[in-house]
Amino acid sequence: MILPIVAYGSQVLREVSQDITPDYPGLQTLIDNMWETMYASSGVGLAAPQINKPIRLFVIDSEQIINNLEEDEVNAYPGDLGIKQVFINARIVETEGEEWPYQEGCLSIPKIREDVYRPEKVTIRYVDENFKEHEKTFHGITARVIFHEYDHIEGKLFIDYLKPLKKRLLKSRLDDISKGKIKVDYKMTFAK
Secondary structure, three states, X not given: OOOOEEOOOOHHHHOOOEOOOOOOOOHHHHHHHHHHHHHHOOOOEEEXXXXXXXXXXXXXXXXXXXXXXXHHHOXXXXXXXXXXXXXXXXXXEEEEOOOEEEEEEEOOEEEEEEEEEEOOEEEEEEEOOOOOEEEEEEEHHHHHHHHXXXXXXXXXXXXXXXXXXXXXXXXXXXXXXXXXXXOOOOOEXXXX
8 A cells, every 4th residue: 555655844754763573563564565655656765754653664675776877877886786675673883984975855855856975884783574683784875775764763854964054945945845835746744
């Protein structure tokens, strides 16, 4: 089932999410719905707060990005083959490398894309959908997507990384999003 994406301005996007246990009600259905919602809205990642669930769960599919690189971009992320993965109760262990810019966007903040600087690598500890523990290091665009979705479960948004002047310039567009004055081709819910 395709779920509505929570828009900028909603309180749930600013909450630090809670860990869950294997007996979380309807977990597999929720994960399936998150994948379906993410693909239906042309996303490469989706965090539970974006569907109004303040829990430490996100899904990413960076294979889409790697598989659709333009000819002049194929060497942009050497060794990054992309992943399709569920992350539950994730905690960042370490970040490494130089920060690099990338124009990020967000399903909860439609039609706004801005350069955000993030480290090259992230080591993250998490459990998968079977609650099997993992600790892995990711780099390139995959690390970028993980950082972005991880921020969601920490109550942060990509616009929090922008300089104050840039944020002021975006203020009216962000206000319009929070008031529902925006047209998108996927279901959204707006702050009351």
